[in-house]
Amino acid sequence: MAHPVPAQQSVPQPSEVSPGSPASSGQRLHLRRPDDWHVHLRDGAMLKAVVGATARQFARAIVMPNLSPAVTTAASASAYRQRILSALEPEAAVAFQPLMTAYLTETLDPEELVRGQAEGILTAAKLYPAGATTNSAAGVRDLAAIAPVLETMERIGLPLLVHGEVTDPEIDIFDREAVFLERHLVPLLARYPGLKVVLEHITTAEAAAFVAEAGPQLAATITPHHLHINRNSLFAGGLRPDFYCLPIAKRERHRLALRRAATSGDPSFFIGTDSAPHRREAKEASCGCAGIYNAPFAIESYAAVFEQDGALDKLEGFASEHGPRFYGLPLNSDGIILERQDPASEQAEAVPLTLELGSEAGSPLTLVPFHAGEALPWRLLA
Numbered sequence: 001m002a003h004p005v006p007a008q009q010s011v012p013q014p015s016e017v018s019p020g021s022p023a024s025s026g027q028r029l030h031l032r033r034p035d036d037w038h039v040h041l042r043d044g045a046m047l048k049a050v051v052g053a054t055a056r057q058f059a060r061a062i063v064m065p066n067l068s069p070a071v072t073t074a075a076s077a078s079a080y081r082q083r084i085l086s087a088l089e090p091e092a093a094v095a096f097q098p099l100m101t102a103y104l105t106e107t108l109d110p111e112e113l114v115r116g117q118a119e120g121i122l123t124a125a126k127l128y129p130a131g132a133t134t135n136s137a138a139g140v141r142d143l144a145a146i147a148p149v150l151e152t153m154e155r156i157g158l159p160l161l162v163h164g165e166v167t168d169p170e171i172d173i174f175d176r177e178a179v180f181l182e183r184h185l186v187p188l189l190a191r192y193p194g195l196k197v198v199l200e201h202i203t204t205a206e207a208a209a210f211v212a213e214a215g216p217q218l219a220a221t222i223t224p225h226h227l228h229i230n231r232n233s234l235f236a237g238g239l240r241p242d243f244y245c246l247p248i249a250k251r252e253r254h255r256l257a258l259r260r261a262a263t264s265g266d267p268s269f270f271i272g273t274d275s276a277p278h279r280r281e282a283k284e285a286s287c288g289c290a291g292i293y294n295a296p297f298a299i300e301s302y303a304a305v306f307e308q309d310g311a312l313d314k315l316e317g318f319a320s321e322h323g324p325r326f327y328g329l330p331l332n333s334d335g336i337i338l339e340r341q342d343p344a345s346e347q348a349e350a351v352p353l354t355l356e357l358g359s360e361a362g363s364p365l366t367l368v369p370f371h372a373g374e375a376l377p378w379r380l381l382a
């Protein structure tokens with residue numbers, strides 16, 4: 001179980017790990033317990049298979065509503081929250097708080113959001129441009145069609161979470177995020193200056209710079225995979241479906257810009273894993289699904305980046321403080337401990353190549369985790 005960290009204590013403790021200098025095996029890093037501000041937990045057998053991995057590390061998680069059918073009402077979000085908690089072991093269900101979101105459609109009644117927020121069910125609402133990604137067909141075609149919804153969210157202080165990609169087939173897939181900023185995000189922020197917006201899973205230097213320069217109205221989540229891989233990873237030695245996600249990984253210069261943003265200490269950037277499990281057969285198919293399943297080793301994955309960039313002292317802000325501050329929620333009061341291992345050593349524990357997580361419709365449910373087969377430098381202690 002987690003080692004409690006006093007509320008005001010800043011971690012990592014310098015006596016244990018000094019930022020910038022390489023840590024050695026057995027050293028420990030104490031962190032205030034982090035939250036995941038963007039995760040896909042799915043439903044049914046998949047939900048049962050994956051939810052424990054998120055609850056093991058994170059106190060809270062913003063749960064994406066792109067089920068089929070989508071979670072569009074306060075009642076369906078409440079029922080989904082109950083299914084999430086029921087899928088956990090009782091002890092984990094007490095400690096873990098799913099934060100629910102509503103999927104915006106062009107026919108959504110703004111009163112649904114008012115009610116959902118007042119009842120303590122909805123923490124945010126998610127904008128999927130129609131056709132941008134998995135289960136987004138019911139999303140928004142024209143932002144003007146949801147103007148009353150956005151006005152209401154601005155008035156009641158309900159954050160808008162944005163999948164920031166245009167769906168215009170004329171626009172190259174690698175440019176869809178940057179074009180979204182110009183075409184849609186700039187006018188949206190100007191039109192609703194009081195609306196809190198999170199640009200989800202940013203993938204470009206343009207997005208990182210835009211968010212850093214915008215005021216407190218705008219923040220961004222960054223996934224572990226976009227900090228580790230670039231677009232070449234998708235084709236390294238052959239077609240690599242496990243690295244296919246949306247927004248798609250970009251050039252190396254973008255990955256480096258994201259790493260600078262994440263490790264900068266700027267409070268506009270925080271964790272959002274975008275862990276998006278698809279069973280192995282659905283990834284390794286002639287038309288494979290977008291999504292990377294990073295939940296089981298997410299905090300370890302981020303810790304590796306912060307260590308490589310000599311910024312372990314910035315990890316706690318990114319993982320555990322910037323998100324709650326943006327959402328206006330309290331910081332978690334308990335903590336987690338990561339232990340250093342030498343990834344090159346023969347004893348190093350590696351991420352499994354596959355995870356067999358029960359069965360779905362009579363066949364085994366196999367997932368390939370992000371970092372499959374790799375040893376990471378920091379391991380979460382149980």
Ligand code: DOR
Binds near residue numbers: 066244245
């Ligand atoms: O890669 C992705 N997978 N990106 C998304 O935006 C959605 C997600 C999913 O739900 O599979």
Ligand code: ZN
Binds near residue numbers: 039040064274276
């Ligand atoms: Zn997502």
